[in-house]
Amino acid sequence: xxxxxxxxxxTQAIYVAIFLVVSASLLREPTRSRLNMTLFFGAITFAIxxxxxxxxxxxxxxxxxxxxxxxxxxxxxxxxxxxxxxFAHVPTVAKRAAExxxxxxxxxxxxxxxxxxxxxxxxxxxxxALVAAYCAIAFVRAARRSTGVTRRRxxxxxxxxxxxxxxxxxxxxxxxxxxxxAGVPSGLTQxxxxxxxxxxxxxxxPPPIIRRAWQEPELxxxxxxxxxxxxxxxxxxxxxxxxxxxxxxxxARAAIGLYEPSRNALLFQxxxxxxxxxxxxSRFLAWRVFETQRAEYxxxxxxAHPDLAGAYRGHSVASLLIAPISAxxxxxxxxxxxxxxxxVFSEDDLELVRLLADQAAVxxxxxxxxxxxxxxxxxxxxxxxxEDFISAAAHDLKTPLTTLxxxxxxLERRAQxxxxxxxxxxxLRRIVQEARRLSSLVVELLDASRIxxxxxxGEREPVDLVELAREVARRDGYRTHxxxxxxxxxxxxxxxxxxxxxxxxxxxxxxxxYSPESSxxxxxxxxRNGQAFVDVSDEGIGIPPEDLxxxxxxxxxxxxxxxRRFAGMGLGLFICxxxxxQHGGRMWVESRVGTGSTFHVELPAEPRS
Amino acid sequence: xxxxxxxxxVVSQILVAEGHEVVTAGNGxxxxxxxxxxxxxxxxxxxxxxxxxxxxRQFRAAGKRAxxxxxxxxxxxxxxxxxxxxDGYLAKPFEIDALIAAVERHARGPR
Numbered sequence: 001x002x003x004x005x006x007x008x009x010x011t012q013a014i015y016v017a018i019f020l021v022v023s024a025s026l027l028r029e030p031t032r033s034r035l036n037m038t039l040f041f042g043a044i045t046f047a048i049x050x051x052x053x054x055x056x057x058x059x060x061x062x063x064x065x066x067x068x069x070x071x072x073x074x075x076x077x078x079x080x081x082x083x084x085x086x087f088a089h090v091p092t093v094a095k096r097a098a099e100x101x102x103x104x105x106x107x108x109x110x111x112x113x114x115x116x117x118x119x120x121x122x123x124x125x126x127x128x129a130l131v132a133a134y135c136a137i138a139f140v141r142a143a144r145r146s147t148g149v150t151r152r153r154x155x156x157x158x159x160x161x162x163x164x165x166x167x168x169x170x171x172x173x174x175x176x177x178x179x180x181x182a183g184v185p186s187g188l189t190q191x192x193x194x195x196x197x198x199x200x201x202x203x204x205x206p207p208p209i210i211r212r213a214w215q216e217p218e219l220x221x222x223x224x225x226x227x228x229x230x231x232x233x234x235x236x237x238x239x240x241x242x243x244x245x246x247x248x249x250x251x252a253r254a255a256i257g258l259y260e261p262s263r264n265a266l267l268f269q270x271x272x273x274x275x276x277x278x279x280x281x282s283r284f285l286a287w288r289v290f291e292t293q294r295a296e297y298x299x300x301x302x303x304a305h306p307d308l309a310g311a312y313r314g315h316s317v318a319s320l321l322i323a324p325i326s327a328x329x330x331x332x333x334x335x336x337x338x339x340x341x342x343x344v345f346s347e348d349d350l351e352l353v354r355l356l357a358d359q360a361a362v363x364x365x366x367x368x369x370x371x372x373x374x375x376x377x378x379x380x381x382x383x384x385x386x387e388d389f390i391s392a393a394a395h396d397l398k399t400p401l402t403t404l405x406x407x408x409x410x411l412e413r414r415a416q417x418x419x420x421x422x423x424x425x426x427x428l429r430r431i432v433q434e435a436r437r438l439s440s441l442v443v444e445l446l447d448a449s450r451i452x453x454x455x456x457x458g459e460r461e462p463v464d465l466v467e468l469a470r471e472v473a474r475r476d477g478y479r480t481h482x483x484x485x486x487x488x489x490x491x492x493x494x495x496x497x498x499x500x501x502x503x504x505x506x507x508x509x510x511x512x513x514y515s516p517e518s519s520x521x522x523x524x525x526x527x528r529n530g531q532a533f534v535d536v537s538d539e540g541i542g543i544p545p546e547d548l549x550x551x552x553x554x555x556x557x558x559x560x561x562x563x564r565r566f567a568g569m570g571l572g573l574f575i576c577x578x579x580x581x582q583h584g585g586r587m588w589v590e591s592r593v594g595t596g597s598t599f600h601v602e603l604p605a606e607p608r609s
Numbered sequence: 610x611x612x613x614x615x616x617x618x619v620v621s622q623i624l625v626a627e628g629h630e631v632v633t634a635g636n637g638x639x640x641x642x643x644x645x646x647x648x649x650x651x652x653x654x655x656x657x658x659x660x661x662x663x664x665x666r667q668f669r670a671a672g673k674r675a676x677x678x679x680x681x682x683x684x685x686x687x688x689x690x691x692x693x694x695x696d697g698y699l700a701k702p703f704e705i706d707a708l709i710a711a712v713e714r715h716a717r718g719p720r
Contacts, residue, residue, distance in 0.1 A: 391683075391684060394684070399613050399682055400615070402613075405703070406620065406703070406705050406708070409705040410623050410705055433615070434615055
């Protein structure tokens, strides 16, 4: 066997092998593109088989059989053109021209007995080469639109087609060359044919190792992005990033639907607005995949789901790739990729979309773990705060109780040992005073716990803040200070009068408590831009900067506050802020140590009539 | 000493009636400047300026040996007493018998 014969045998073996692979895939799941691939390789396989068979039988060429083989080989570029038209637009003119050319070529071949005229040979070769070149260009264009394996495969098909065309050109023109040069084209034809066969293997039946190597760059890029995804601020942001990554990896648009158990539905946030936002148990393709947990490729979305055909067509969704996103037995959702054209090599994309869906599952799971840990931490923090609140409350309640118990027992003892002794008025007064203190602490505690439930503010009615401020300023308890109200006109809003009065009282009480005797406490009431403003200023000890941020916290008391003189639980401002906020307002403070403090209250007001 | 004025008044009233001499203070710093030669310290823990821990440290650092009894409304009265090496503790609110008994036990006797 000569080297040329070996090359020829190898080439033929490869073509037959590809035929077997594509026809097997056609039998497994028939699609139009698989049919065209099978026809393409079937044609050449028939030509190879007939010549080998006849040679083996020792029979010379049979006219009819070799005519059929010749026509089939001539039809190869036409089958390729049909394949192209499955996934890309081929003008009808081009299709009709190729068909007409094929009919003419076949007729020429069959009509001719024996050797073809040189002009006919040139015409046949030109036809083959032209259609093959057209297909090759179409494949190159389609390759540019795709990514990863699909792109490489299309490029390989384009290369194989060009090489095959070249082999046919060289072989066809051989009889026209001077006899001295005949040996060169024969060898060249064989080499070109082998090269085209190899390119076709890579294109139509790539071995897994090549497939993986081609897939790697895209996957690697995706994984690089993926590593940082679980740390994104929230799940929607992660889903968006995953969709973008999967889309660019697949060369398609991608959307992720997450399963929401409470609604028993997949929730999409498809930025392209193609998919419905919520997909429950139904014939929707995404739900089907989610339920069966099997990745699916729908070559023709309109056919797979006729109800939505209009929507799919309207958004130019031709084919869909859907893979379930699951972590172990837990079903998280589905990844859906869709394109406006049918991918030729869907099986690769299906594998890729499955890989991406698995990655998405890992990322979403780690996010869920992070969220879970944060929830546990928040829960522990809440429990700790509650514990702190209770123990602080208990501490503050025990203080007046201590005096009450000790004083009462002391009086009891005195009365027992000396029944005729006069009543200890100051001791009795102390009991009354501490009982009152205890009772107001209990009220404070109840208010503070009501704030948390948002039940502090009762029925609202129109209240004039100026009038309310004047009333508070007149109270006997503030005789030691000059409490003055500054206002131009009534400021009316819809408030719970008792609670707003409590806020004013508390602020004035604080101002009086923390500023020197006979100093001035100013209450300013004004209305600006539809909002009511109440400011209470004092000339007191002020609040150190380090305490400013925490004055409204529960149980916080200024570090420069002398607890002996200023009794209280440190709940007053916490309650005030709660009342103001539940009225839709806000509260803040400005202060300088040694100069004084101003507490600001902003509340929604009624428009001035 | 206690930062709550009412408690200071009631406790000193009771102890004076029992025949003790009492000096009161509202916080640790004040107490350190006030007294000398005391036989027993009744100490509140949470106080402004100088709290119970700070007072106990400075009191002992000054070489004073008088027993200290912690009075606190906190739940961990016993642990706090141990922390500062106190000789006893009274959990608020306490019975006046407990107060008197603790003082009698630890003080070397009325002056």
